[in-house]
Amino acid sequence: MELALVLPLFLVLLFGVVEFGLIMYAKGIITQASREGARWGVVYSLTPKTKADIEAHVQKYLQDAKFSGATVTATLGDPLSVKVDYPYRFMAMPAFVTGMAGDLNLTAETTMRME
Secondary structure: OOOHHHHHHHHHHHHHHHHHHHHHHHHHHHHHHHHHHHHHHHOOOOOOHHHHHHHHHHHHHHHHHHOOEEEEEOOOOOOOOEEEEEEOOOOOOOOHHHHOOOOOOEEEEEEEOOO
């Protein structure tokens, strides 16, 4: 009897912890992608990098990490800024969370000075 009362609460808590871990993983990946793009854009080279080059570099990083659907925006200048917006879709608790909140928009932005 006690198991029947406690098990649903325990499962929701367990899946919530798993979902939180997946969200933190996604946030780490998009943060690293924005850092990679900013660093790649500010390092001196004989041919200057364009906005499209930087955005393509970040998209390739995200595709290699199996993340699709992200929006990448690079702002050239000194300092250079790279912003990644990623719509996170809930995986462990889709029926509970999407009905309440929908997708979660994760954002990461990195700004670096030109070398």
